[in-house]
Amino acid sequence: MVKVIGNIKPEDDYTHPLGPESNFNESVYFNFFDRANNRGGFIRMGNRANEGYAEMTVIIFNSDGSAFFNYKKPEIDNNDGWDAGGAKIEIIKPGEEIMRAIQAAKAMDSRIHLADRDIRITLSRAWRLMGLWTKMKLMVQVVISLGGVDDISEEEIEEMKKQDVLETLLAEIGKTLPEIRRILIDERDQYLAYKIRTAPGEKIVAVVGAGHVPGIQRYWEEPINMDTLEEMPPKSRLTNILKWGFPALIVGLIVMGFFIAGSSAGTHMIKWWILANAVLAGLGATLAFAHPLTILSAVIASPLTSLNPMIAAGWVAGLVEVFLGKPKVKDFETLSEDITSVKGFWKNKITRILLVVVFTNIGSSLGTLVAIPLMVKVLS
Numbered sequence: 001m002v003k004v005i006g007n008i009k010p011e012d013d014y015t016h017p018l019g020p021e022s023n024f025n026e027s028v029y030f031n032f033f034d035r036a037n038n039r040g041g042f043i044r045m046g047n048r049a050n051e052g053y054a055e056m057t058v059i060i061f062n063s064d065g066s067a068f069f070n071y072k073k074p075e076i077d078n079n080d081g082w083d084a085g086g087a088k089i090e091i092i093k094p095g096e097e098i099m100r101a102i103q104a105a106k107a108m109d110s111r112i113h114l115a116d117r118d119i120r121i122t123l124s125r126a127w128r129l130m131g132l133w134t135k136m137k138l139m140v141q142v143v144i145s146l147g148g149v150d151d152i153s154e155e156e157i158e159e160m161k162k163q164d165v166l167e168t169l170l171a172e173i174g175k176t177l178p179e180i181r182r183i184l185i186d187e188r189d190q191y192l193a194y195k196i197r198t199a200p201g202e203k204i205v206a207v208v209g210a211g212h213v214p215g216i217q218r219y220w221e222e223p224i225n226m227d228t229l230e231e232m233p234p235k236s237r238l239t240n241i242l243k244w245g246f247p248a249l250i251v252g253l254i255v256m257g258f259f260i261a262g263s264s265a266g267t268h269m270i271k272w273w274i275l276a277n278a279v280l281a282g283l284g285a286t287l288a289f290a291h292p293l294t295i296l297s298a299v300i301a302s303p304l305t306s307l308n309p310m311i312a313a314g315w316v317a318g319l320v321e322v323f324l325g326k327p328k329v330k331d332f333e334t335l336s337e338d339i340t341s342v343k344g345f346w347k348n349k350i351t352r353i354l355l356v357v358v359f360t361n362i363g364s365s366l367g368t369l370v371a372i373p374l375m376v377k378v379l380s
Contacts, residue, residue, distance in 0.1 A: 013091050015047065018079040024050045028082060028089060038063035045087060049079045056085035101207035115195035115206065117188055121230060126183045128233045187229055189215025194224040243309040250307060250372070257379050265378050272374040277302040277367035281313045284363025288355040289346055290317065291324045302364040314361035321356045325349055 027046030041060035060068040072085035082089035193216045196206045258266030281302035285295040297320040302313040327349040338344030345351040
């Protein structure tokens with residue numbers, strides 16, 4: 001296994017400014033292999049702009065032992081990219097193919113038809129249709145995955161190479177979290193298939209993620225009920241009972257304290273409620289490296305929002321953090337890279353806002369759990 005040490009950035013894969021050296025040379029090298037046809041090879045491209053040429057080498061080894069070979073030294077005068085001798089290497093960021101499709105459509109004055117389902121419907125269906133056990137498994141797997149990347153063995157990597165990586169990943173999701181697979185993948189495959197085949201126009205060019213292609217093909221000829229796919233499932237009755245019942249229990253405890261144990265006991269119960277919620281919510285915001293004013297807002301809001309099921313302390317803290325440190329264009333550009341590491345989550349302003357919301361809410365919830373036994377102790 002190779003471990004990357006240092007601040008490696010996406011732009012490090014790009015070409016660098018042309019230096020003054022007469023023999024300046026910058027090159028890239030890629031291996032590839034097609035297991036289905038038992039064929040592999042490599043491509044190398046090197047830029048020697050100060051010498052006026054590039055080196056382009058392609059070798060393909062066939063299953064019968066023969067090989068295709070191509071070598072050229074085309075003329076170049078710059079080091080702006082990997083494009084010489086009929087070969088071109090492009091570095092595409094995740095999601096960039098969608099943006100390029102939109103740009104190409106605008107350039108050709110073609111109509112753009114958005115085919116995917118509203119993300120709010122997808123996430124709401126995923127969360128509300130999942131059972132409690134599935135939600136717990138999802139949370140556990142997310143936590144485990146934060147530190148599990150470096151633990152993948154060479155044998156596991158070789159096993160993954162035996163079939164398409166995307167198919168392997170989707171199949172694994174289907175085994176461990178079938179509800180997630182059905183809503184995030186299968187339902188969207190159906191939705192995309194319907195939207196594409198009913199799109200207006202005579203010539204349709206569909207640009208979708210590679211993982212959705214097999215599913216779209218599978219559902220292409222099947223009848224699809226769009227009303228079902230766009231339906232927002234109702235919240236569970238238990239959720240509504242807990243949402244309003246828990247605050248009512250807290251208020252009831254405090255009222256009992258005043259009537260049964262006297263005003264002093266009731267005052268102490270309020271004190272413990274405020275302290276436990278405020279301190280732990282503020283600690284949560286602090287762990288997310290929130291702005292000091294954001295931490296203060298979490299401390300003030302938590303004792304109140306914990307009694308109001310319509311708003312959470314994390315939402316208040318998150319909004320304050322947005323106003324105090326709005327994300328910049330750079331944060332959006334590096335988002336796909338930053339979410340691959342724990343450090344990146346804290347560095348990027350977008351994900352840090354998410355951490356502020358999550359950690360403040362966790363702190364506020366823990367504060368509630370800590371406050372209840374303290375209040376009961378005062379009451380007894």
